[in-house]
Amino acid sequence: MLVEFEQIQKAKAGDDAAFNQVIVAYRKRIMGTIARLIGRPEDVEDVAQEVFLRLYYSLDQLRTPEVFEPWLYRLTVNASYDYLRKQRRRNESRMADLSEQQVMMADASAGGKANSDQNHRTQVKELMDSLLGSLSQEDQILLKLKEVEGLSLKELEQVYRVKENALKVRLFRARQRVLKLYAASQESKPPDGKLD
């Protein structure tokens, strides 16, 4: 937990200053998760605001502060999923400027790092995006939460409110699918075509 239970209780009771502290504590982590879930850096802040807005208006429904984090992740997943659904409806394909944005973000965060670092990051992101693109948006989010965000099965169980075994099956299938695609991409690649 990044904040004390007491702080969450105060925020729940309507203390705006306490709520402010909760946002400040979780903002960066939540924005990072959103960035990796939606893949569009320029929209991360908007989705994060939606998450915290939903948090503010539903905090009174939180039963105990102990389940705050999975609950916040659930809000994050739902807001990211809503965003992706809207994007899909708009039927926009912006993979080209995604890479561009990624490079810009790497520029901003890495400062004076070498270009090869940026190229490597861009390549990794593009490869993962293409591999994960074979999955449904639900499975992409689930797999990213497990493999990229590092959530345990227990935590995922609380986030999704689904039995651990059902999650295991779903995760296994999603991972196998990505693994097959990865194997195929490695086979079709020339011997010296490794990532930088």
Added chain:
Amino acid sequence: MDKLDQELNSLFAAYRDAIPDPEASANFMPRLWGKIEAKRSFVYRLRKMSHLAVATALAACLLGGFLVAPLTSRDNQIAGTYVDILAEAHADDALAATGGVRIDLLDGPQK
């Protein structure tokens, strides 16, 4: 397959590094609180309007009740018992005119 599994794991880790946690802009909090306030005032207005609508509907019901109640109660006003009303509505001659009661029987047996 184990090798590929390991490679995929390191690819996931590299993916995480490739997209670091972004920093929020300076106006993140003001924008958020602006949205919260806007929604809060909208909810407040909506609640106030719904209270007003309920109060108006209640007042209309009461007014309607006060206007309609005296009219209906006057129509159904009963003065006297059921027998009195029957007697008033069907006087003897009127009963005879209907043929329901024979007048000669009323005068006693004939010889």
